[in-house]
Amino acid sequence: MTSVKTRADPSLDALLADLRELVECESPSSDLAAVERSADLIARLGAERLGAKPERIVVDGVHHLRWRFGSATNGVLVLAHHDTVWPLGSLERRPFGVVDGVLRGPGCFDMLAGLVMALHAIADLGDRDGVTLLVTGDEELGSASSRTLIEDEARRASAVLVLEASADGGALKTGRKGTSFYEIEVVGRSAHAGLEPEKGVNATVELAHQVLAAAALADTAAGTTVTPTVATSGVTANTVPASARFTVDVRAWSMAELQRVDTSVRALRPALAGAEVRVRGDINRAPLEESASLPLFERAQALATGLGMPALTRASVGGASDGNFTAGVGTLTLDGLGAVGGGAHAEDEHVLVDRLLDRTVLLHALLADLLADRWEDRR
Structure with missing residues (x-):
């Protein structure tokens, strides 16, 4: 593992502005037209942040997006999804808003904030060679149309970072049923x-x-x-x-x-x-077993210490994610790197605004560290 000498500090205003756009573009999984509109928005935001347009992959009417930078072999797969569980019209009842440092809005915690964090963390990388960002559109329905795509990308990678929301208190998810x-x-x-x-x-x-x-x-x-x-x-x-x-x-x-x-x-x-x-x-x-996560968690923990952040915690949870698929094909996988907050799929869904920056910085540092190791392996 390389030592951390610098940290990239993203703009909180820019993170919040992008997150607001995503939350206000409702994307219930079962509404293919809504998911397509969401994909259009993410393609635009991603092009603005990353300076590159994504590849649009449509399977059974579901829109997925993929950015590949350089060679994807033995690189890092960053995994997110843009569909949510909230039906159209939820925004009228639960509009986007920030009150006393708590951000609310349908899908903000699961997992639109994590997606925005991924865009900004990758944007701040000096060298993105080896990074693949895959944003799928049917995770909440079981990933029927994206599973093969996810597994194929995971087989090409040496590590997968999943931007699902954190467990309680910001814990990373090192085990899933x-x-x-x-x-x-x-x-x-x-x-x-x-x-x-x-x-x-x-x-x-x-x-x-x-x-x-x-x-x-x-x-x-x-x-x-x-x-x-x-x-x-x-x-x-x-x-x-x-x-x-x-x-x-x-x-x-x-x-x-x-x-x-x-x-x-x-x-x-x-x-x-x-x-x-x-x-x-x-x-x-398949289960995401801790043997597939602990090496990456320990790496993230060391980076957090080097950045002067509080010690990371970890948790095993009953819910599944696309990280189960990536671990299932044998690729190291660390989950729960997204937002800190709570209320996934519930009326009190929320994100703690003061944790958006440090989580994005940690993701950036982990990406840079993994990519540096990849470069060392090629020398």
């Missing part, structure tokens, strides 16, 4: 609920059995959660329902646990004679 998602469908047989219910096969009753069976696959000691979520059944109040379905959210710290649950979910069998159980879904994201 892996995720699986399933839809379990129950097929029964309809009948009149009053005249001859015995001739039916009640999908609602079968659904109840399957919900309990799925939930029982959790392992508290291992930290594995198996959570039935959305459920639907039947069509009319006086008919034995012939169909039902529910979704299941699985989180685990290890691939072994994800695979155990996957095998068990696929082995679910009906409790009622004549019923049928169908399972769709799969393991979505």
Whole structure:
């Protein structure tokens, strides 16, 4: 690791101005037109800050942006997303604003502030050779259209820096649970609920059995959660329902646990004679294990000390990110480098303004340090 002799101090006013533009350009993941408008804005801001236009990559109607500087082989991938969970119109109820040092607005914490920080940190680099900035548009929906792109870029890189928001108190995220998602469908047989219910096969009753069976696959000691979520059944109040379905959210710290649950979910069998159980879904994201993050965290920690910043902290969290994908292909990955604040996906979403500068400085220093090592390796 190289020593830190200087620090780049970005303009807080410029950070806030860019963040305001992004927050006020609403980008709910499921609205492809909104995501495209957001991509247009980011392309303009990025061109202004970085002096280069991005490559526009459209997959299944979703707009992703990529800036590559020099050779991407063994370089550093900076990963962000510009879609948010907030539907159009949220801005009217929760407008962008800063009060007493707290910035609010839909998507500000998750993760538009991190995206702005990335643009400014890269802009301040003297030599960007080896940096790739990838900004995707469907992370909040599971990254279906961007996963291959993310994994391909990660395989080319020696390190990935993920600009997702920090954990509590600004902690970097050195561990994330892996995720699986399933839809379990129950097929029964309809009948009149009053005249001859015995001739039916009640999908609602079968659904109840399957919900309990799925939930029982959790392992508290291992930290594995198996959570039935959305459920639907039947069509009319006086008919034995012939169909039902529910979704299941699985989180685990290890691939072994994800695979155990996957095998068990696929082995679910009906409790009622004549019923049928169908399972769709799969393991979505491998866990981000600490072995993939600690070398980069320790590097960031040393840099923070050299810059006179408070000691960094780290955390493992249950939520997944695109960092799970990059760690899953074997690339060192450090997550949670984005904004300090809280309330992701919640009404109290917010960013602490006085932490925007030091986080951007840290990101800049970490990028410069990793790139310097890359240059040394080529000598």
